[in-house]
Amino acid sequence: MSSLPSPALDGAAPAGGSAPSQAPAFSPLYQQIKGLILHSLQHGEWKPGEAIPSEMELAARFRVSQGTVRKAIDELAAENLLTRRQGKGTFVATHAERQVQYRFLKLLPDSGDARGEAPAQRTILECRRLRAAADVARALALRTGDAVIQVRRVLSFAGVPTILEDIWLPGHTFKGLSAEQMASHQGPTYAMFELDFGVRMVRAEEKLRAVLPDEQQAQWLAISTSTPVLSVERLAYTYNDAPMELRRGLYRTDTHHYHNALS
Known part of the structure; x- marks a missing residue:
């Protein structure tokens, strides 16, 4: 996956003037990172049940802060697309997990x-x-x-x-x-x-x-x-x-x- 362009780094404008016209104006940076993670999930880079890279690794990959990555992951976890496991990392949610199984059983x-x-x-x-x-x-x-x-x-x-x-x-x-x-x-x-x-x-x-x-x-x-x-x-x-x-x-x-x- 390609990294975000440099002007998108945590909202910082380039030196010497206003942000270029292609800079995202309407989507918060963490939402952009969320979209990139979703793209990887959609294309099978990480399979259900597998661990995704750490927040530090993703921050380096996308050239953003860990806080930005954490906020994106928090939203994906709240939507039951990712699962945090204490001391183990963050995993792609799977319907084989009991807490996810019953999300669809009413x-x-x-x-x-x-x-x-x-x-x-x-x-x-x-x-x-x-x-x-x-x-x-x-x-x-x-x-x-x-x-x-x-x-x-x-x-x-x-x-x-x-x-x-x-x-x-x-x-x-x-x-x-x-x-x-x-x-x-x-x-x-x-x-x-x-x-x-x-x-x-x-x-x-x-x-x-x-x-x-x-x-x-x-x-x-x-x-x-x-x-x-x-x-x-x-x-x-x-x-x-x-x-x-x-x-x-x-x-x-x-x-x-x-x-x-x-x-």
Whole structure:
């Protein structure tokens, strides 16, 4: 990665006059450094779970102060993109870490919490490659008819089918994804996406509404068609706000509830 140009050093103007026209006027220096670190994350310079260079090394690399680097890293850590470990350094956050896993898991058991609940049992109903319908293509920033992978699965807790999900993924990015791969991975699905496809989901947007399941959906969830379920549509993004997953789920809420902490 190239260093910042000399005039950007902690806001110092060059000797003998005003700053040149190309000098950044609207973005604080730490935000520029944040952008450069994000660029490295996006292009895989540091993989999920790996340590990034120290603040001193990054300060030398970008020719800025350690305080500027620290502020950039603080923001990235607050956004769950980096993780600080006392005495060990700063690491690229990964969905294999428990504190990150539960950032995207919002359905909690009525008694206890997700950390005390046994992992969900996954039943893959289908995993196929097909052409994207218009709504799926629009969500994933593809063209109608582009290849996507569709996965349909049921997640059960303590033997009770609780979540029915349809997942769509860009076909070119997730080429080769199979039902066996989805079923056999023991950890979080997003961790498998990181490990096997180099894709890290960094944020998501969700829409919720109450609906009634159709006959087939009710059968998969072992409920009647008159039982309301929570419909959750999620669009998950990787770095640079690139959409990488459209997920539509139906959640039973007789033993679980949807929980979101606002701050």
